[in-house]
Amino acid sequence: MIATLIAAIAFGAGGAYDSAFDRGNTAYEQNDFATAIGAYEQLIQEGVVEAPVFYNLGNAYYRAGNKGTAIANYERALQIEPTYEPAQRNLEFCIAGTEHQWGKPLPPPWQESLLMWHDNWSPRAVYRLAVLSWMAFWALLALRLWKPNKHLTRSAIVAGLLAVAFALSAYVKYHPPLLAVATQDHTPVRFGLGEDQNTSFELSEGDRVVIDARREGWALARNADGERGWVQESALAIVGPPYLRPASLAPAVVQ
């Protein structure tokens, strides 16, 4: 009975999410991009974190003329499903249309060398593998305790190492460097925190930067070339997680 209740609740909620998603798709097809954005954003606010939702939201933002926010949403889709081809394709397309065509800032060198294998794995996949390896590790230890065997010892070591590797990968995937995308052209990046500081360089809409620090509505941004400076958060779409709406967009869009 409990299982039936849980299933009913789950499927009932799932159905509601599906209809919201379809509503967004229909609005998009009717060129009502504001409604489409609202529908997708609502799903995301309710915790539906799926790559296709971000992808469609990215398309809606692109159609609505917000290229920077579109890029941020394609990046979100690729964070969840790194091999999601349509998001990759549209991201490249949008980047090609930016003024600077900057590359994405690279992760730290230790991460590149230690986790070079995990780029195409989704966070969910590595999380599940970490859990499975962890359970296998303890199960093998228990078996070894019951009947000591050198093969079990070796297998337990391998399972333990895999558990550590996948857990590290999952942690990095769920806690990536905070990426942000400029939502406006000629966004000044300043040497210091404040409007009175001199400009170090400018961001164009769609430029991707990594946020190293946040303070009083300002973000310390670093681009792919390693240049750093302070930029107002209102000019950025933070990729996340958490997945928040860019501050520069009118809140009325969310219904």
Next chain:
Amino acid sequence: MRRPLWFVLVLCLFADAVARAGSITVSADTQDVTKGIPFQLVVEISGRDITRIEVPKIDGLTIPEEPNYSGTQVEFKNGRLTSTKTYGFLATPTRAGELVLPPFKAEVDGELIESTAITVKVLESPKPDDTSSRSVAGDQVLFTQIKCDKTEAYQGEAIALSMEVWIIEGANVRYEPTGFPELTGFYVLPREPREPTKRAALRDGRRYQVVTFSQTLFPAAPGELRVGPWTWRCSIGYRGQARNRETTTDPFTIRVKPLPDPPADFSGTVGQYQVAASLSSKSAVAGVPVTLTIGVVGNGNPDAIATPRLPSIDGIYADEPQRTPISPEPADTNGQNFTYKLTPQQPGDVTIPSIGYTFFDPASATYKTERSEPLTLHVTAPAKREAQVVVGAGKVETEAQSLGSDILALDTQIGSLQRQGDRTIPTAVVYVTPVFAYTAFALYLRRSRRFANDRAFARGYGALKNGMDRLARARQSGRTADGLYETITGFIADEFNLPEIGMTSAEAQLFFEAQRIPAEIADAFHKILKACERARYAGAELSADEVDALTQGAESAMQRLDEFRKRGSAA
């Protein structure tokens, strides 16, 4: 008929005599030997019984008393078994000139036989020439030399470095693949010399095997740059002797000239280069990338080849190039391929202009620019609706709209969406549960093993339950005194892992005292056992009240003793 028979008989006797007679021959393993360099003196003696060899003393030649090797060859000769023994002596000439070796003598089959005298020509030790190394041992069994194909070069120009080890034929050399010279101020490729080449060479009338290690040097700065010295260590075995050798070459310098003032588009490479460009396809659909490959091939430093400058092309988006090293023919050339993904944005013909690459040519001491041929890409518009399969995890195949030069269409059929809740608590549970499960399993396993292996523990653990069961059975059976007595003594035996042979009340009292059991517990057992003994041996039946009292007393005493044993205190 008689004459041929006699002739055959004489011939056989002669052959027999020849076969029986021993022989000795002496030879050198080489015609010309060098003063100070040992050579092998080979003495062959045929015969059945060789008792001694006399080695003569020769002025100008040192011959050791003991041979450095010997061997025996047995053959069937003229109907008899004959053995030939070979002895090798490592002889060292101490003076140059012609040496006459007098006959060697040997006693074979009881007869003293001697060899014929031989002459050996001894050459003077050659002096090392300017290019060869100083040999520590001063001989020519092994020496090294190091040379470059240039003594003067431009900064960044390729200089071929050869490090040669000359090993005389017949020598056996072992070395570690390390110990190459330090080359400060040069960019060196490969970092460690590649597998050496080997060739045969003749020098001063001797045959050598020449092992050559090669590297290419690229001077990093102008000035006088030093090459070497090169110290080479090895173990060498030659003519039966093994020893460690060390040779060192003299250092020399290379004069490095600075480059003349470079043009603005100088790539930084020095050498002779060619540039070529090609497209993966001459036609493309707008929005669909094609590959442009620019190859730069030359004889300079492959790591210094700079990325060619791709000019901005209208209507084309080019991403960052990928660099791939290539190894074209001939072998002394190298290069890099630079691969660009070009995405045409609009339909029409797009010209990819000639791509220039400027380098310094040291042969002509000028800067040169090589250019690729311009290419044309024909870009067509995409079809209005083009079927594309988009496959994702958990999704059915769907048809997405390709918008050509636009973004791809929505992903509409994705299955059921689910909310993703907070993962912290499930993760903690998932990670902690196996640890608890393992701990519980380990404790269970430990207890089961203790029950299986520790009989005292197992008996003590179940003593109270067994005692209570036995007490109940004793009451039901009617054999109250006997049953009670056996229950109590059985319980004590289980608690203390004793054999179940029974004990008297006095023995129980003494045993409890020895075990330091509290007096009130010991007294309780003593009284019960005493009452049982009185009933058993005096023949007096116990009344129902006595039975109840004794049974309750026994239950209480057993519980208290069990509690005391398990907890360490009486309840």
